[in-house]
Amino acid sequence: MTTMANDLLDWSPQAVVFDCDGTLMDSERHWQEARNRAFREHGLQPPSGFAKQAMGLHYEDCGRLMARSVHKPEMAEELTAALLDHFLELVTDDPVTMPGAAQLVRLLSARLPLAVASNCPRVVVEGSLERAGLLSHFQYIVVPDTGNRVRPKPHPDVYDVAARLCGVRPHKALAVEDSLTGVTAAHDAGLRVLGVGSRPQSDAAALADLWLPALHAPELLAWAHSLDAPGTAPE
Incomplete structure (x- = not known):
């Protein structure tokens, strides 16, 4: 250049x-709320500063990061699915x-x-x-x-x-x-x-x-x- x-x-x-x-x-606020809901749905607490780490990530990468951040990598698929479901609900209701x-x-x-x-x-x-x-x-x-x-x-x-x-x-x-x-x-x-x-x-x-x-x-x-x-x- x-x-x-x-x-x-x-x-x-x-x-x-x-x-x-x-x-x-x-919609970033919707992703943040969707992450929080997905964590809560599985009885988990988002780690401090997680929103900053997750910003801009593909939702599948985010789901894997969510699972790793709470030391439960085996839950990556469940958290990814919950994340997307909650986001779709939120963004449909409030674009x-x-x-x-x-x-x-x-x-x-x-x-x-x-x-x-x-x-x-x-x-x-x-x-x-x-x-x-x-x-x-x-x-x-x-x-x-x-x-x-x-x-x-x-x-x-x-x-x-x-x-x-x-x-x-x-x-x-x-x-x-x-x-x-x-x-x-x-x-x-x-x-x-x-x-x-x-x-x-x-x-x-x-x-x-x-x-x-x-x-x-x-x-x-x-x-x-x-x-x-x-x-x-x-x-």
Whole structure:
């Protein structure tokens, strides 16, 4: 990448790939509650700091981590199933977009191909975006797929596939992420990365080109308004 990190908003990508949970949809709180319910259902107590460890993980990886964290690895399958069941119930009852998500997506979809790269099951991503009125703005939804060897974040696969489906080389695409797991995946795939939310206190946060507090940050919306029509982005 030749463009310096501090001028990300002077750069015109040829595609934008969004994470879903915690970036477009306010569903991280649902995952946290689902984890708590799954632990309680099995008479277990979540360890201190577990929410931070679990953020951004694929739900199967999270279920395994839950089991290991309470020293009961044999319960991984049960906890994974309970986690997904509780999350689906919560997200169906209360789908909420993150502040600024709808406005930014609508602005960008008129200018660039958009995709979603998520660790969630496809039914969750598509259902959440459909209920939020955003699904039609995305050309592609990419989720882990063992059959096609698309591994979950922090592996780079979902971002690499999403960029290429959009018809661009990864370094010409921008990823929008809220978690270090996702930032790592997008960076390793070769995309430039915009981190959204509070910048984590971790060296891995530097893998993002820029962190902004929210999707409705004035400088981000101004950047979206300034982008050229499809096909005119500079090299």
